[in-house]
Amino acid sequence: MSALLEIDKLSLEFRTRSGIVRALENVSLQLPEGGSLGLVGESGSGKSVLSFAVLGIQDAAATITGGTIRFAGTDLLADGGSAMKTMRGRELAMIFQNPRVALNPIRQVGRQIEDVLLRHTALRGAAARARAIECLADVRIPDPERRYSAYPFELSGGMCQRVMIAIALACKPRLLIADEPTTGLDVTTQAAIMRLIRDLGREKGMATLLITHDLGLARDFCDKLAVMHAGHIVEVGPTETLFRTPAHPYTAQLVRATPVGQERLENLASIPGNLPDLRRGDLPPCRFSERCELRSPACATPLPNLVVSPGHLVGCHHPQARSSP
Amino acid sequence: MLTTILKRLLGAIPNLIGVVVVTFLLTRALPGDPAAFFAGGAGTAEAVEEIRKKLGLDKSLPEQFIVYVRDLARGDWGMSHATGQPVLTELTTRLPASLELTLAALLLAVIIAIPLGILAATRPGSWVDHLCRGIATAGVSLPTFFTGLLLAYIFYFLLGWAPAPLGRLDPYLSAPPLVTGFYLIDSLIARDFPVFVGALKQLILPTITLALFVLAPLARMTRASMLGVLSADFIRTARASGLAPRTVLFSYAFRNALLPVMTTLGMVFSFLLGSNVLVEKVFAWPGIGSFAIEALVASDYAPVQGFVLSMALLYVLLNLSIDIAYGFVDPRMKIEN
Structure with a gap:
């Protein structure tokens, strides 16, 4: 079965005044129809850049220098992204972090949903309005008719995120990209929003790409994980496999830095070092090698793409075999 | 809505009281003795004294103030001693001339500055952006009286394209019947097209002069505000939802960028009322600015007080209408009121 979203060896650069930032290099990912993939990694690892590139809303300074993005068999980058x-x-929709500022502050939320409907469907006038109200009801917003004419500042953060989900799902997309959808929300709201995304995804058979730096969240939500570090995908595999037997040293350290259950703060390990400066001309093939305990001369040679087990791939010369506790 | 307006109008009363007091004191503090001025160089000491008495200037300051306020309350703004006309009549006949010029300049500036600012913001670093910066720099560095003289020199004296800078209408044409006091509108109402064209020709140079002056802040503010809004999160959401670029630019970005532009608009409008004074002088425009200058030179108190007071009233009305317009653009403003 071919994947719904297929990213193959995608490379992207930012041309800035202080040099070229190699933000993505040879990034490959597959997401099957109806599947859920978590894209995890620390801030600045290129998760959002990747998702913006999928939607073609990357910054004007960004250039895609290689690779392809295929969606349901269509090349999204062909003809300048037409x-x-x-x-x-x-077909593809996206929701963002900080929902209160991610909605137009001076437009009624119902109108914002309607804008999308008017653009992508044949609905007009009262029918569009009725459908917009339906969309609000779909994301479990109480009293949707009244909320239609609310402005974002009159709603709570959680409500705003529901509205954004309603905007994203208005045209029943096959893929939803959720970029840190719970950042800026309080904890109880976070759980409700994630449950909503999961339930709606199941109801509508929609694939989800969840971008997060919260491994715990990704573990609860996704069947598969892809770990990003400094513009590389270092490891991909089924969620539980990655948690139990992380093969890449970076994944292993991320897992050790993630609290599980009753874990005490002192038992959590932080990852030493920082992301390398992606403007450097002498970036090593493995961008993690400078932070890595297992570094060896082999790390200066091109990265392998090892298959640890079916569906579990790692880009490392020293994949770890031991399972973490 | 109506209560908001009423509240704002009530809130303006202290401002107006302040203006009345300050203008009264300032005109009294001006150097020069009006009585001596009107008596003329040959006036004897008794004549000066008599005029002083006639003008009520022999009374103490508080007494003069009470008389002034009492007259104001009755709608009597005093007499202009230079023209012999009541100040209120002078102001109401001259105000439309100033307003017509100011509004025409503002309209021209908005028509040019806002598209220029939007284009510059959507294409940073392009030639439009550089043009925007160039015009902005020129606009702030050229004083209006200089631009006015330069334009009159080039387009009237050298090229002969523009009519003589002598007022609102060619002396051979007669003013249209008074309806609004704006010659352009009144001539259209009267279907008197030669007068319309004549008035328009007279209006062009002073309008360009004033528009150049306010173009700069407007274009720069539009550009800055658009740049800020275009990098906002909700614009990214709109793009990610696949909305048409036009929708993103106008319904989403521009409406949000409008608030600071409106604030600037209000500010430049008051700048314009101020710089009118000089431009009216250069183009012999019979507005309230030139009237005020003449009165000031003649130490004629009543017209100066009347001018400042009417300006203050205009400002109050202007700020009120901008606040009301805010409410239409931004729903958050309505709630706060």
């Missing part, structure tokens, strides 16, 4: 322009918001 295919993407017709699919964006209809």
Whole structure:
């Protein structure tokens, strides 16, 4: 079965005044129809850049220098992204962090949903309005008719995120990219929002790409994980496999830094070092090697792409075999 | 809505009282003795004294103030001693001339500055952006009286394209019947097209002069505000939802960028009322600015007080209408009121 979203060896650079930032290098990912993939990694590892590139909303300074992005068999990068322009918001949709500022502050939330409907569907006038109210009801917003004419500042953060989900799902997309959807929300709301995304995904058979730095969240939510570090995907595999037997030293350290259950703070390990400066001309093939305990001369040679087990891939010369506790 | 307006109007009363007091004191503090001025160089000491008495200037300051306020309350703004006309009549006949010029300049500036600012913001670093910066720099560094003289020199004296800078209408044409006091509108109402064209020709140079002056802050503010909004999170959401670039630019970005532009608009409007004074002088425009200058030179108290008071009233009305407009653009403003 071919994947719904297939990213193959994607490379992306930012041309800035202080040099070229190699933000993504040879990034490959597959997401099957209806599947859920978690893209994890620390801030600055390129998770959001990757998702923006999928939607074609990357910064003007960004250039895709290689690779392909295919969605349901269509090349999204062909013809300057013309295919993407017709699919964006209809087949692929995205929700963002900090929902209160991610909605137009001076437009009624119902109108914002309607804008998307008017753009992508044949609905007009009262029918569009009725559908917008339905969308609000779909994301379990109480009293949707009244909320239709609310402005974002009149709603709580959780409500705003529901509205954003309603905007994203208005045209029943096949893929939802959720970029840190719970950042900026309080903990109880976070759980409700994640449950909503999961339930709606199941109801509508929609694939989800969850971008997060919260491994615990990704573990609860995703069947598969992809770990990003400094613009590389270092490891991909089924969620539980990655948690039990992480093969890449970076994944292993991330797992050790993630609290599980009653873990005490002193038992959590922080990862030494920082992300390397991606403007450097002498970036090593393995961008983690400078922070790595297992570093060896082999790390200066091109990275392998090892298959640890079916569906579990790692880009490392020293994959770890031991299972973490 | 109506209660908001009423509240704002009530809130303006202290301002107006302040203006009345300050203008009264300032005009009294001006150097020069009006009585001596009107008596003329040949006036004897008794004549000066008599005029002083006639003008009520022999009374103490508090007494003069009470008389002034009492007259104001009755709608009597005093007499202009230079023209012999009541100040209120002078102001109401001259105000439309100033307003027509100011509004025309503002309209021209907005028509040019806002698209320029939007284009510059959407294409940073392009030639439009550089043009925007160039115009902005020129606009702030050229004083209006200089631009006015330069334009009159080039387009009237050298090229002969513009009519003589002598007021609102060619002396051979007669003013249209008074309806609004704006010649452009009144001539259209009267279907008197030669007068419309004549008035328009007279209006062009002073309008450009004033518009150049306010173009700069407007274009720069539009550009800055658009740049800020275009990098906002909700614009990214709109793009990710696949909305048409036009929708993103106008319904989403521009409406949000409008608030600071409106604030600037209010500010430049008051700048314009101020710089009118000089431009009216250069183009012999019979507005309230030139009237005020003449009165000031003649130490004619009543017209100066009347001018400042009417300006203050205009400001109050202007700020009120901008606040009301805010409410239409931004729903958050309505709630706070």
